[in-house]
Amino acid sequence: MTPEQRTPEQRTPEQRTPEQRTPEQRTPEQRTPEQSWPTHWPKVARDIADATADALAAVRAANRDGLLVAVEELRGLSFEQVSSVHAAIVRELLEDTHPDGLSSEDVQDALTACAKSTIVWLPDLDVQALAAVYTGALGISDLEDDSFRIGHGAYLRSAVLVIGSLSTGVKKAQSAYVIRAIDEIARAQTIEMP
Numbered sequence: 001m002t003p004e005q006r007t008p009e010q011r012t013p014e015q016r017t018p019e020q021r022t023p024e025q026r027t028p029e030q031r032t033p034e035q036s037w038p039t040h041w042p043k044v045a046r047d048i049a050d051a052t053a054d055a056l057a058a059v060r061a062a063n064r065d066g067l068l069v070a071v072e073e074l075r076g077l078s079f080e081q082v083s084s085v086h087a088a089i090v091r092e093l094l095e096d097t098h099p100d101g102l103s104s105e106d107v108q109d110a111l112t113a114c115a116k117s118t119i120v121w122l123p124d125l126d127v128q129a130l131a132a133v134y135t136g137a138l139g140i141s142d143l144e145d146d147s148f149r150i151g152h153g154a155y156l157r158s159a160v161l162v163i164g165s166l167s168t169g170v171k172k173a174q175s176a177y178v179i180r181a182i183d184e185i186a187r188a189q190t191i192e193m194p
Contacts (some may be wrong), residue, residue, distance in 0.1 A: 026045065041182065048082055049075075049178050052089075052160065056174050059164030062121035074156045083136075083147065086159035088181035090137035093166035107134050114165035122161075126150065129158035137162075 018181030037049045051073035074082050098106050111130055120127050132146035132155065147155040167174050 005144045045182050048077055050086055052178055055160040056164055059160055071157045075153055077153050084185055085181045087137040089163050092177055097169045114162055118161050125155055129154045133158045133162045
């Protein structure tokens with residue numbers, strides 16, 4: 001079997017494309033600019049940011065194998081923490097793309113646009129999982145219930161697909177949304193502590 005015939009998981013790091021490698025396997029030249037995160041962040045926050053950036057790079061490139069590897073990276077982290085960061089990013093992107101308010105039609109349009117742009121390179125797309133990301137981020141449905149029904153991997157994959165789709169309509173870099181989401185969650189956790 002040639003390296004091209006193997007799945008990304010079966011390939012050695014040297015046989016993988018830069019997008020398929022974990023951040024630790026990449027050379028400094030292969031790392032994307034958004035993978036330079038605030039130094040005050042704990043390792044888990046940087047890991048979430050790196051894995052999210054890898055997944056978003058795969059989405060931008062319509063790279064199915066790269067997305068598979070990146071979602072596996074995300075699955076190796078705390079689902080609760082990752083999904084909280086992703087939900088915060090989705091909420092902020094929806095606010096930025098709909099500054100005059102968000103209607104149910106706006107959410108439907110965003111869902112349709114995401115599905116149409118993704119189905120061409122990801123034919124096994126789960127549109128219900130995409131919808132669950134929107135409704136979970138907006139607090140309409142229970143994120144925990146949705147993720148158990150859909151599966152953590154499918155939920156995480158759908159979240160980065162939604163983020164990638166929504167971010168095409170904004171001028172801010174995706175990394176700015178990641179940084180803001182993690183900082184806001186950290187700030188909220190600090191306030192909650194006695």
